[in-house]
Amino acid sequence: MTPLTQLQVFNAMHASPHARLELSAHLGDGLAAALWSNRDDARDYQAPSHHTLSCYIADGTGTFRRQRPGDKGAPDKLCVMPAGHESNWVVNGAIRLAHLYVSEAQFALGCVRLLDREPRELQLQEATFLDDPQQAKRFRQLITLDWDEPGERLLASSLAHDIVDHALLNQVGLRQGLRLKGGLAPSLRRQMVDYIEAHLDQPITLGELAVRCNLSEYHFARMFRASFGLPPHQYLLARRLHRACQLLRLGVMPLGDIALSCGFASASHFSNRFRLAVGATPGEYRSAFCS
Template sequence: MSTLQVFDTLTRSHADLERSAPLGDSLVAALWQRNRLEDTVYRRPSHHTLSLYLEGGFDIVRRGLSEQHGAPDKLCILPAEHESYWQINGRIRFVHLYFTPEQFGSLAVTLLDREPRELTLFDRTYMDDARLAAACRRLARLDWDDADGRLYGNALGHEVLAHLMLTQTGRRRSLAVKGGLAPAQRRRVRELIDAKLDTALTVGELAAELALSEYHFARMFHASFGVPPHAWIMLRRLERAREALARADTPLADVAAACGFSSASHLANRFRAALGVTAGDYRRWAAGRA
């Protein structure tokens, strides 16, 4: 994350990093809190930043906009190449989503069929947007250390970017997505998911395979399969784990790795939550039926 100047600036300040993680497709999330009085300056970062205040922020002001104050669920958009000066006068807890201008520009092409140079991401301070705030709060609650948490975070990140593209670039426009994926597309995406269940799949990777924007892909996938992509991938991982547990006495850690779970404990927790039994109990039950 050394190329993320906003992240680096906060690291050098009195901000406390609770956790951070790459979510795939050049999306990075970070959860921060600050409790000390200090000023912070962001000077022409090369990336975009979306910020949501989770707690506090009432005494945080941006220089030049002293009449505006932060509060929980207030959002800030800090575009690449912007400059901003912040006076930190109280406690604040916030989540950041970092993404590149190249990624946002690519979305302009796939989502709106527009040239990236025609669109500019607005600089916003203490904006209200209930839908965007809800997505960022869900992102902050995820466990980014496990595979399905990162995958869901990746999906949320793409939802956030599409929302920003549609509402914060001066090209406000609703997009109607009708129908699901064509039969050949459904077959292809199922084949790709099954072939890469043991890898860190992302919504961007799946959408690119079908030459669709992440926005259109997620909605068409849901219409075709009845669940979002990240939920379907988890179902397929659990199904593969059941098959592996039933076939042989393979160590649980090996089953987890083959099915895309981050650890044996991660598999065990997901297995018990989904099926109501432990992986060990299921293995013994399956062996008794053989």
């Protein structure tokens, strides 16, 4: 998991003598959050490798982008800063704002799961000072949780996923002028999605998937990554963990049965993988959502 100080937007804020970090946490699944206070500052974000969603919690009426000085922020205003985009900000007076940092891998998974499109076809659209009461409410709920307490951090992670899903459904558009090369045909990509979902409880090998596409393992792996935005093993693990989270929230199945139904070799293997990805054990996850 990338350290917070290696996330460019976080690092740019942290380097400011005027900004104060109130809260920060990794939330699992390539998500991290921070709550900042700042005053009388200027910040430049140089083409970060991650996406940043932000919400103004208080003040911010003197904050603007350097290229648009007439457009000012306010409480509950939202900003979308996509990976690879540069933005320059001036803060006159005070501001308190929440940031949610989103990895490219998590964005790619959402494009496939929610939009049924190749991640490379799509881009998160830059936006400044959006009005979206539903998203602002989620951000405000997010910062009321204790991110240092394991159970509440898991609830924060769930809220963060809701924020990201909402942004994917409302702030994503097609890349202009893009000519795709390589990758799987759309019909094959959908077949892969359906096949993997239907066989999560079984061992799935790279060779098995490659044969279904009539490709060598080497070429299949390259084309899968081009179409899905991440390697086959990483996509498969993400889908297994997503299924496990769904089953854990139901609060019925024994952990060993969940492990087997999601394709993990044993309960201990499941627990280790789950903890590395989510930041908590399966039992702690279940307790957070079923209590």
